[in-house]
Amino acid sequence: FDAATGTIGRQSSIATGLHIVAQDIARIERAVDNAEKPSRFLFSGRAEELIYVLGERPGNNRAGVYWVRLLVRAGDGGAELVRLRAPFQVGNVEPGLIDWADEVVLLRGDFGIGFSYRAPRSGLRSWASNWEARNLLPEQIKIEIRDLATGRLRVPNFVTALKIGAEAACVWA
Numbered sequence: 001f002d003a004a005t006g007t008i009g010r011q012s013s014i015a016t017g018l019h020i021v022a023q024d025i026a027r028i029e030r031a032v033d034n035a036e037k038p039s040r041f042l043f044s045g046r047a048e049e050l051i052y053v054l055g056e057r058p059g060n061n062r063a064g065v066y067w068v069r070l071l072v073r074a075g076d077g078g079a080e081l082v083r084l085r086a087p088f089q090v091g092n093v094e095p096g097l098i099d100w101a102d103e104v105v106l107l108r109g110d111f112g113i114g115f116s117y118r119a120p121r122s123g124l125r126s127w128a129s130n131w132e133a134r135n136l137l138p139e140q141i142k143i144e145i146r147d148l149a150t151g152r153l154r155v156p157n158f159v160t161a162l163k164i165g166a167e168a169a170c171v172w173a
Contacts, residue, residue: 014145014155017081017106022160024068024083025141029053031065033093042093045131045138047114048072051095053088064088067098070106070115078110078148107145111154116142137162 031053032038044051050070065088073080084100107113116127117138124133131138140161145154 014107018143018158020106021070021143024054025160026163027054028137028162029055029065030137040134041137043131043137044095045115045117047116047129050115067095069100072113075108079113080105081107081113110148112146112148114144
């Protein structure tokens with residue numbers, strides 16, 4: 001009974017964290033580095049980190065536009081998926097210069113976490129652990145959560161899509 005209850009609790013915790021991530025990813029803004037002459041989207045995707053611009057809704061959050069960073073870092077016996085954010089300011093388009101705050105640990109456990117990206121409609125059908133297409137946002141983001149001891153998936157692959165329909169020229173920077 002205790003083992004089953006523990007497993008259910010861990011799976012529920014993972015599901016809650018992935019739900020929060022999916023809600024964020026669905027609302028990623030198509031923000032560009034320069035409204036007059038855009039050269040890239042304000043998006044960075046690596047296996048251990050995802051950075052994007054997000055319009056926060058009113059409610060428990062202060063409404064506005066924010067930089068959001070999902071970061072996988074080593075934790076006690078496994079990994080943590082951490083969400084950080086910072087107010088978006090026009091002109092500050094370099095994630096390395098952002099003063100990250102509002103840290104929340106979404107997932108923690110004896111597993112490994114990794115992101116990968118693809119854009120099948122744009123011809124990028126294979127999953128990539130680093131997003132290199134600066135003039136394009138990924139259409140899908142996958143999160144893998146693997147058991148450290150066995151290497152097996154802890155939960156089925158979690159794939160979520162960006163719900164971005166507006167053309168890039170319609171978005172401010």
